[in-house]
Amino acid sequence: MKVRNNLETPQITHLEDDTDQSIGHILVRSGRLSPEAAEEIHRRQKDNGLLFGETGIAMGLLSREDVEFAIATQFDYSVLKRGSSKISEDLATAYDPFGSAAEAFRELRTELLLGWYEADENAKILSVISARRGEGRSYVAANLAVSFSQLGLKTLLVDTDFRNARLHAYFGVPNRRGLSSLLQNKSTFNFFLPVNGIRNLFILPSGPLPPNPQELLSQGAFADLLAEFTNYFDILILDTPAALIYSDAATVAKRSHASIVVARQDHTKAEELTHLSDNMHRHGGKVLGSVLLDF
Structure with a gap:
C-alpha cells in the first residue's frame, strides 16, 4: 500500500501547527517523532524520491505502526498506540x-x-x-x-x-x-x-x-x-x-x-x-x- 503525505517543508514552526495534517506533523504532535528526525526524513525523501513514511521506515526512524497511526489520524479515525492505554490490546x-x-x-x-x-x-x-x-x-x-x-x-x-x-x-x-x-x-x-x-x-x-x-x-x-x-x-x-x-x-x-x-x-x-x-x-x-x- 502506498502511503502519501503532503509534508513539503520541515520548518519546526509548521510542525507545531495543530491544523497541519501531514504525516510528519501528526507524528511530531503525537510524540512519535522529533522535529529534528522529521527534517532528516524530509531531506532524505527529497534525495530518494520515496514517500515520507517509506523513507522514515527505511531509515529506522519510523515503524509501520507509526505510519498507519498517522494515516488513521488524517482520516479522523481513532487509533490507539500499544502500551499507552488502559484499553485491552485484544481490541x-x-x-x-x-x-x-x-x-x-x-x-x-x-x-x-x-x-x-x-x-x-x-x-x-x-x-x-x-x-x-x-x-x-x-x-x-x-x-x-x-x-x-x-x-x-x-x-x-x-x-x-x-x-x-x-x-x-x-x-x-x-x-x-x-x-x-x-x-x-x-x-x-x-x-x-x-x-x-x-x-x-x-x-x-x-x-x-x-x-x-x-x-x-x-x-x-x-x-x-x-x-x-x-x-x-x-x-x-x-x-x-x-x-x-x-x-x-x-x-x-x-x-x-x-x-x-x-x-x-x-x-x-x-x-x-x-x-x-x-x-x-x-x-x-x-x-x-x-x-x-x-x-
Whole structure:
C-alpha cells in the first residue's frame, strides 16, 4: 500500500501547527517523532524520491505502526498506540486498523449497516449472544462497538452480564456503578463513561452484582432505559450473559431490535447453536446471523 503525505517543508514552526495534517506533523504532535528526525526524513525523501513514511521506515526512524497511526489520524479515525492505554490490546479495531481482524469487523459492520441498520429506521439496539461462556461474545461486542464509533456513529456499549461482567476490564474503567445502579433507581444517566482515545464511544458497565439479575432485566424499566438511550446514541451494542446458562440473554434479546450469535470454532457445539437460535425465536428475538471466531 502506498502511503502519501503532503509534508513539503520541515520548518519546526509548521510542525507545531495543530491544523497541519501531514504525516510528519501528526507524528511530531503525537510524540512519535522529533522535529529534528522529521527534517532528516524530509531531506532524505527529497534525495530518494520515496514517500515520507517509506523513507522514515527505511531509515529506522519510523515503524509501520507509526505510519498507519498517522494515516488513521488524517482520516479522523481513532487509533490507539500499544502500551499507552488502559484499553485491552485484544481490541484489534482500536490498535491495528489495518490488520485482518479489524478488517473482518469492518466487513461485519458493513453487513449490519446495509442489511439491518439502514434498512430499518427503528434499528438501533443490537444484542450480541452466545450459547456459553468463553465463546468470544464480549470480544465481538467490544470490537464491533469500536468499529461503529470509528464510522462516526455515537455508540453506547452496554454490559448486561451482571454475573460475569467483562467490558469494564476491556476498556479499563471502574465497575462500581452502572446498569444495575440505574435499574435500581440509585443514580442518574451520567454513568455513561467516554472511552479515552476513541471518539464517539461510550460504555455503560454492568455495575454491582444484584441479587436478582433476571428480574431486573425483565422489568419494564430496562426496556424504558433502552428506549431513552436511543435518544442520545446512534447505536447500542449490548453484551449479554451466556444464553444456555442464564435466561437473561433471551430477555435482553427480546428488548433489542436484533441480535447476532457468536460461535467459536472447535468450542461451540452445532446442536447448541440450533437450540440457541430456536430459543431466541421462541422468545421473540430477531436473529440476524452468526459470527464464527477461529481462535
